[in-house]
Amino acid sequence: MEGQGLAFLEKLGYLEKAFRSNARLAGALRGYIARKFEEIRAREGRDYRIKIMDFCGTHEWTIVHFGLRSLMPEGVELVAGPGCPVCVTPSWYIERAIELSLSGVTVYTYGDTFKLRAVNPVDGVSSLEEARAAGGRVRLVVSLVDAVRDASRHGGESVFLGIGFETVAPGYARAVVSGSLPENLKLMSLVKLTPPAMFYSLDILRDKPTEPPVMGVIAPGHVSTVTGAKAWEPVAEQFQVPVVVSGFEPIDVLMGIAEIMRQLARGEYGVKVEYTRAVTWEGDLEAQAAIHEAFEAVDDAWRGIGFLPLSGLRLREKYGRLDALRHFGIEELTPEKWRKDTPPGCRCAEVTLGKAKPTDCPMFMKKCTPEKPYGPCMVSLEGTCAVWARFGGGGLADQIARDLALEAGLG
Ligand code: SF4
Numbered sequence: 149m150e151g152q153g154l155a156f157l158e159k160l161g162y163l164e165k166a167f168r169s170n171a172r173l174a175g176a177l178r179g180y181i182a183r184k185f186e187e188i189r190a191r192e193g194r195d196y197r198i199k200i201m202d203f204c205g206t207h208e209w210t211i212v213h214f215g216l217r218s219l220m221p222e223g224v225e226l227v228a229g230p231g232c233p234v235c236v237t238p239s240w241y242i243e244r245a246i247e248l249s250l251s252g253v254t255v256y257t258y259g260d261t262f263k264l265r266a267v268n269p270v271d272g273v274s275s276l277e278e279a280r281a282a283g284g285r286v287r288l289v290v291s292l293v294d295a296v297r298d299a300s301r302h303g304g305e306s307v308f309l310g311i312g313f314e315t316v317a318p319g320y321a322r323a324v325v326s327g328s329l330p331e332n333l334k335l336m337s338l339v340k341l342t343p344p345a346m347f348y349s350l351d352i353l354r355d356k357p358t359e360p361p362v363m364g365v366i367a368p369g370h371v372s373t374v375t376g377a378k379a380w381e382p383v384a385e386q387f388q389v390p391v392v393v394s395g396f397e398p399i400d401v402l403m404g405i406a407e408i409m410r411q412l413a414r415g416e417y418g419v420k421v422e423y424t425r426a427v428t429w430e431g432d433l434e435a436q437a438a439i440h441e442a443f444e445a446v447d448d449a450w451r452g453i454g455f456l457p458l459s460g461l462r463l464r465e466k467y468g469r470l471d472a473l474r475h476f477g478i479e480e481l482t483p484e485k486w487r488k489d490t491p492p493g494c495r496c497a498e499v500t501l502g503k504a505k506p507t508d509c510p511m512f513m514k515k516c517t518p519e520k521p522y523g524p525c526m527v528s529l530e531g532t533c534a535v536w537a538r539f540g541g542g543g544l545a546d547q548i549a550r551d552l553a554l555e556a557g558l559g
Pocket residue numbers: 493494495496499506509510511512513516522523524525526533
């Protein structure tokens with residue numbers, strides 16, 4: 149056992165050295181990316197620019213935290229995409245959860261959703277945090293398992309807010325299918341599916357004539373452990389862009405960008421997996437089967453954006469008795485009822501779609517801060533505004549980092 153522990157630590161040390169603290173490889177990748185971009189410019193013209201979208205909030209965290217934007221050649225822009233589930237959860241469902249908590253139903257939620265603000269206050273209450281302060285029953289959990297344990301103990305009416313992407317869906321699905329939820333605990337499935345959002349954001353960015361379109365995508369690594377890299381093949385085919393499923397260390401992301409540039413330089417497009425230590429082409433077939441058994445895909449609303457076809461998961465009819473929406477008679481949000489649900493002036497929807505940077509928002513780090521989030525992208529650690537607020541990103545900070553990288557001989 150001890151030997152196994154040491155081997156694990158050794159592996160961790162190896163991974164850290166290979167994928168995080170590896171200035172030599174980072175320098176080589178930076179040079180490779182710059183050379184490939186020169187090849188592309190020689191073909192397309194000196195003013196040619198490239199946008200690469202990192203879909204996932206954790207990739208954006210890596211890019212900002214490790215200053216990877218500063219390693220890009222002038223003309224290659226990394227833009228964040230809609231990969232933060234808390235940011236895109238409609239205000240409508242947060243309002244319904246506040247109502248439930250104030251009526252005596254115990255609401256279990258993750259810590260980041262706790263601070264998410266609704267646009268329409270319920271009896272003057274705008275978040276689950278405020279609901280708890282007002283006497284509502286709100287409990288923070290780190291997983292559905294915690295909620296099951298606690299709800300089984302107290303026996304009162306309860307609901308778990310099931311927010312997340314495909315990564316969390318297998319856990320919810322297995323709990324539903326195996327009958328592990330106690331009768332008094334219902335699931336409010338607010339799970340979102342990522343490929344429809346990627347389609348939408350790439351599509352919408354094509355309509356902006358002044359901007360270069362997205363020419364490559366760093367696809368989410370965690371989601372792809374479940375869906376498999378095959379989920380991104382239609383994206384690569386339809387938009388004719390390279391898509392690389394990357395891991396979350398800085399070298400992973402740089403390798404993903406290098407592969408995108410390699411394909412672009414050769415005029416190719418296709419899906420590649422950089423994150424081979426976790427992701428396969430087919431993904432986790434057992435998890436996919438569990439999701440299919442418990443859930444069906446529905447047209448769903450993304451906060452600030454609107455309804456995207458087949459982009460959400462709801463419990464199937466046969467598991468209806470476990471469904472919080474049915475059990476508590478909560479009306480589903482419909483395209484007719486949906487109204488833009490970001491607070492006035494907040495540009496989170498544009499940030500989420502890669503159309504604006506957090507620093508383009510006049511409220512960034514003024515009215516809206518991680519301590520007191522005003523808009524949804526400032527709440528979760530995966531929200532682009534929250535990442536930029538905590539670790540910088542853009543402007544002078546990138547320039548300094550770029551200069552330091554040159555001095556350190558990474559070029
Ligand atoms: S800084 Fe705040 S208000 Fe501005 S876009 Fe981001 S979340 Fe919205």
